Amino acid sequence: MSGIFSGLSKLGLYGIEGVEIFEKDEKNDFLEENARREQKKADKKKVVIDEMDTIYDKTYICPVCDIEFKSKTVMTGKAKLVSIDTDLRPRYQEVDCIKYDCVTCDNCGYSVLTRYFGSLSSSQIKSIKDNICDNFQGVEFGKNIYSYDDAITRYQLALANSIVKHAKNSERAYACLKLAWLYRGKAEHLDETEIDYDAWLEECKSEEKKYLANAYEGFKNAMQNEYFPICGMDEPTLIYLIADLARRNKDYETSAKLISQLIISKNTPTKVKERARDLKEIIRQEVKEGKSME
Numbered sequence: 001m002s003g004i005f006s007g008l009s010k011l012g013l014y015g016i017e018g019v020e021i022f023e024k025d026e027k028n029d030f031l032e033e034n035a036r037r038e039q040k041k042a043d044k045k046k047v048v049i050d051e052m053d054t055i056y057d058k059t060y061i062c063p064v065c066d067i068e069f070k071s072k073t074v075m076t077g078k079a080k081l082v083s084i085d086t087d088l089r090p091r092y093q094e095v096d097c098i099k100y101d102c103v104t105c106d107n108c109g110y111s112v113l114t115r116y117f118g119s120l121s122s123s124q125i126k127s128i129k130d131n132i133c134d135n136f137q138g139v140e141f142g143k144n145i146y147s148y149d150d151a152i153t154r155y156q157l158a159l160a161n162s163i164v165k166h167a168k169n170s171e172r173a174y175a176c177l178k179l180a181w182l183y184r185g186k187a188e189h190l191d192e193t194e195i196d197y198d199a200w201l202e203e204c205k206s207e208e209k210k211y212l213a214n215a216y217e218g219f220k221n222a223m224q225n226e227y228f229p230i231c232g233m234d235e236p237t238l239i240y241l242i243a244d245l246a247r248r249n250k251d252y253e254t255s256a257k258l259i260s261q262l263i264i265s266k267n268t269p270t271k272v273k274e275r276a277r278d279l280k281e282i283i284r285q286e287v288k289e290g291k292s293m294e
């Protein structure tokens with residue numbers, strides 16, 4: 001606006017130079033703010049409806065307490081894959097499918113990643129009964145959709161179950177990886193207008209970090225002691241995943257070593273090789289930035 005009143009300074013009217021010609025219409029501001037808020041509410045509602053359209057209640061018989069229960073599940077082919085994070089976390093358009101990849105009996109507390117549902121020995125069932133079910137006080141999850149907090153509880157229960165039933169390290173590591181993904185998803189969906197936004201974001205980041213560290217340890221161990229496929233992954237894919245987990249845990253040396261191994265090997269599928277090259281570039285950048293900050 002400068003310049004409009006510049007001629008007035010010679011009249012001694014210096015103070016008016018920075019003044020706006022038109023007064024702000026506070027009523028309009030209020031209406032705009034209200035409209036923005038309403039739009040945000042409508043957007044949120046639409047997201048919930050989109051999510052509800054992709055899921056359904058699947059019925060299971062609990063292998064621990066023998067009671068029928070329902071777990072929400074994403075319908076096959078309903079969610080559109082948009083992109084994949086460097087640690088292979090898939091992102092879908094309508095719904096975060098990770099929230100629904102855990103089966104939980106709300107009657108007794110038996111919980112498990114969907115791919116491992118049902119196959120339990122009698123000693124595992126006894127151990128789950130003694131260590132989980134006997135102390136379980138019941139839990140309620142969202143009626144229409146699972147919130148991130150619902151999903152986190154379900155996966156934490158699955159992780160606890162995997163420990164008491166002495167599951168393989170890969171199963172425990174996979175639960176940790178998915179918990180890290182859930183905290184990342186929760187952080188992405190936090191409401192920036194909330195007063196506690198910064199604190200919530202910080203908590204999500206620190207929880208994600210904790211679970212990524214555990215996933216890294218678990219998968220490294222599984223790699224040495226288990227047969228492939230591990231959690232549905234072939235060897236190059238798991239090596240790639242561990243390379244990225246190493247990077248996310250700032251173990252750049254291990255990460256770089258695994259990446260070279262993948263790039264050199266003839267057995268690495270082209271797609272994994274491409275990802276490995278991308279990861280190599282990310283590490284180069286991170287190390288450079290890290291050095292410049294020292």
Ligand SMILES: [Zn+2]
Binds near residue numbers: 064066105110
């Ligand atoms: Zn049960």
